[in-house]
Amino acid sequence: MELTNLESVPGKTIVKHLGLVQGSTVRAKHAGRDILAGLKNIVGGELKAYTELLNESRQEAIERMVAQARAAGANAVLNVRFSTSNIASGAAEVMVYGTAVLVQ
């Protein structure tokens, strides 16, 4: 599966468009991580635990999108976009979407 946020896969031609595919995850911040992050908040700077948490979530969202694309018979996803939203205090949604296509 090829992922790109360009409008085409360089060096290949699009044979068929298979529509929009998307994947998302909602993660609650872990209590242990939250306490550590609370302490870190005193001195500021990077909250590594959250960076990791959101990276894991993003990876999982990508996997879900890829699974959907594969089920549609695609071998590439174009124009991939990310979005993150803070849906409730302590929970974040990570969403990824793109256009599934068959390329040759």
Add this chain to the structure above:
Amino acid sequence: MDLIVSLVVAAVLLLAGLLFGRAAEKRHYADLKRREAELRNLLIFNERRLPADVVCSRAVLVVGSAVIAEDYFKHAAASMKSLFGGRITAYESLLDRGRREAILRMKERARTLGATMIFNVRFETASLSEDRSGSRPMFSAEFIAYGTALVP
């Protein structure tokens, strides 16, 4: 008595924020400068279309991200500043650091793939501050930079 205790706690938090926060920011900027110099020859563009003469065998989506939080001193400084309005310089440096860190992580990922260019770079920012009724929430945000790495 309670008032004195809470004042002392607030003063200690402010001082910790000022001292450690400043030191961490200085270290981070030095680190950013060094890594940016190392990765200068990896070019990034926010154009969507590839020029016709670009040769590449593989295009891979690369992502870099960082979550950055403010310290107590910046929190207090920003709260004061927002009474009068104007530039909140305490946050400007924070956002700058977060975004540059995200770009660098994206570039580092591209470098491990052997890429020489990244096209269609996009930024995304999400606030992760928690709502606390009454008081101003501690600011933290996630910065994402992503694009398509081209491997020659």
